[in-house]
Amino acid sequence: MLVxxxxxxxxxxTLVAQLTRGLLSETCEPRISTNGLGDSVAEMQERANDPExxxxxxxxxxxxxxxxxxxxxxxxxxxxxxxxxxxxxSAWRKNRFILGSSDRGPEIAAQFVKEETEIGAVFEARRNxxxxxxxxxxxxxxxxxxxLGRFLExxxxxxxxxxxxxxxxxxxxxxxxxxxxxxxxxxxxETFITTNHITxxxxxxxxxxxxxxxxxxxxHAGRRWLRQKGYPLSFRKSMYPIxxxx
Numbered sequence: 001m002l003v004x005x006x007x008x009x010x011x012x013x014t015l016v017a018q019l020t021r022g023l024l025s026e027t028c029e030p031r032i033s034t035n036g037l038g039d040s041v042a043e044m045q046e047r048a049n050d051p052e053x054x055x056x057x058x059x060x061x062x063x064x065x066x067x068x069x070x071x072x073x074x075x076x077x078x079x080x081x082x083x084x085x086x087x088x089x090s091a092w093r094k095n096r097f098i099l100g101s102s103d104r105g106p107e108i109a110a111q112f113v114k115e116e117t118e119i120g121a122v123f124e125a126r127r128n129x130x131x132x133x134x135x136x137x138x139x140x141x142x143x144x145x146x147x148l149g150r151f152l153e154x155x156x157x158x159x160x161x162x163x164x165x166x167x168x169x170x171x172x173x174x175x176x177x178x179x180x181x182x183x184x185x186x187x188x189x190e191t192f193i194t195t196n197h198i199t200x201x202x203x204x205x206x207x208x209x210x211x212x213x214x215x216x217x218x219x220h221a222g223r224r225w226l227r228q229k230g231y232p233l234s235f236r237k238s239m240y241p242i243x244x245x246x
Contacts, residue, residue, distance in 0.1 A: 002048040002071075003030065003152070004037065005058045006123050007080030008116045010090035010199075012134040014192045015168055016078050017058045019145055022164045023154045024054055032189065033057040041069045048074035058192050061119055072127040076152065079123045082134030082203075083231045084222045088112050089209035093199040099211060106217035106241075109210065113221040120225075133229075135203050141165045174198050207234075216240060 005020055007013040024030040036059045038044040047055040048071045081087075088109055097103040124131060130151040137144045145161050156164075166172070177197040180188045188194060200208075206215065219226065219233060220240040226233060 001050065001053075002037075002044070002055045002057065002075045003078070004075060005056070005078045005080075006060065007078075007132075008082060008084065008087045008120060009060050010087045010094065011080040011082040012132065012138055013058060013060070013078075013080045014197065015138065015173075016080055016132060016144075016148065017056070017192045018168055019141075019148055019164055020078060020152070021056055022167070023145070023149055023152055023156065024056065026154055026156055026160070028054060030054045030056040034189070037062050037066050037070075041065060044069070045071055050074075061115060067119065067122050070122065070126060075126070075128060077123055077126045077129040078132070078148070078151070079120065079129055080132045080134060080137070081120055081229070083206070083229075084113050084116055084225065085206040085210065085215065085218050085231075086134075086203065087116060088214075088218055089206035090199055090201075093209060094194075094196050096196070104214065106213045109214040109218040110221040113218050113225075117222055117225040138201060141168055170198065 003020060003024065005013050005017040007016075021030060021032070031053055033047075033055050037057055038047060044066060047053075047057075091112070092104055095103070123129060130148070132144070132147070137147075142161065142165055145156075145164055149156060173193060176187055176191055176193045177195060180193055180197075181195040206218075210218065216235050216239055219235055223233065223240075
């Protein structure tokens, strides 16, 4: 069986992966995949069809050949998303891409939004897919554990639930991130956490990070998705870039 924690970058997928691993460990020790979904379609499907082993994979943007062949049989998908403008801003803060850096700008912002929303639609279309909205799940960890447990069909004691919630607290995550930044690679593999992992989780924090041009480009690229997900738009359509011919 293959359990795939997927979702937008900076959308709570690491938190979900940690809690999912804790829940799966109640019944058996999951095998953490170090190569995402696998190195080939055949390997991905082999893991899904493995009756003896639960594979836990965390991915964001899989290769096109893998995403076109995502299996439904033998797989549970756990997809997370947030306001894609906040996901973009959080990724830039994490990587410390300052205003004016060649690593950011309106075109790069639009491409980020396009990629994240397109792959999100692929994951959300899977037959067995749990979907978590960042702005909700991070503020109620006990409810998140309950939701994941129901989806994975795993029951745990109240004591174990409290331990999982405590271990996933922001304070513990910051401590892990600091230890990873100091070179603890084993901790990174165990918890999926990375250097500078905790930045600014506020909804709407993109307004303090993106330039006006970057924000307009991001909203333009994700306008339909933002409306479908119920996120407010901030710019008039007349402010969006004019499409260039050709």
